[in-house]
Amino acid sequence: MMLAHEPRPEPRKVVKLRIATDALEIPVEVGTTLQEVCAANETSIIFGCRKACCGACIIRVIEGGENLSGLADSEQTVLEVLGADADRRLACQCTVLGDVTIEIAG
Numbered sequence: 001m002m003l004a005h006e007p008r009p010e011p012r013k014v015v016k017l018r019i020a021t022d023a024l025e026i027p028v029e030v031g032t033t034l035q036e037v038c039a040a041n042e043t044s045i046i047f048g049c050r051k052a053c054c055g056a057c058i059i060r061v062i063e064g065g066e067n068l069s070g071l072a073d074s075e076q077t078v079l080e081v082l083g084a085d086a087d088r089r090l091a092c093q094c095t096v097l098g099d100v101t102i103e104i105a106g
């Protein structure tokens with residue numbers, strides 16, 4: 001229960017996630033993971049292990065890569081094993097921090 005003297009939590013900022021493959025533009029709260037977005041929306045992004053092991057969820061960042069959470073060692077390792085270009089990420093490891101446009105990587 002919130003007491004009268006407690007400050008109300010700030011609403012989280014809403015940004016735009018564009019998934020070019022699906023022609024979707026989805027408003028998402030900063031701090032939302034791509035897994036959460038895909039669970040709540042019909043997208044073509046496919047997940048397997050969901051823990052940076054299988055590479056099934058590889059995406060290409062078209063714009064706004066700086067607005068995704070940073071690359072962890074485990075994700076970097078999988079991307080290197082896959083020989084992925086620098087604009088690729090694993091959707092299962094990404095949190096949206098600002099406007100970003102992605103597509104499924106072939």
Ligand code: FES
Nearest residue numbers: 048049050055092
């Ligand atoms: S779902 Fe396996 S690496 Fe993302």
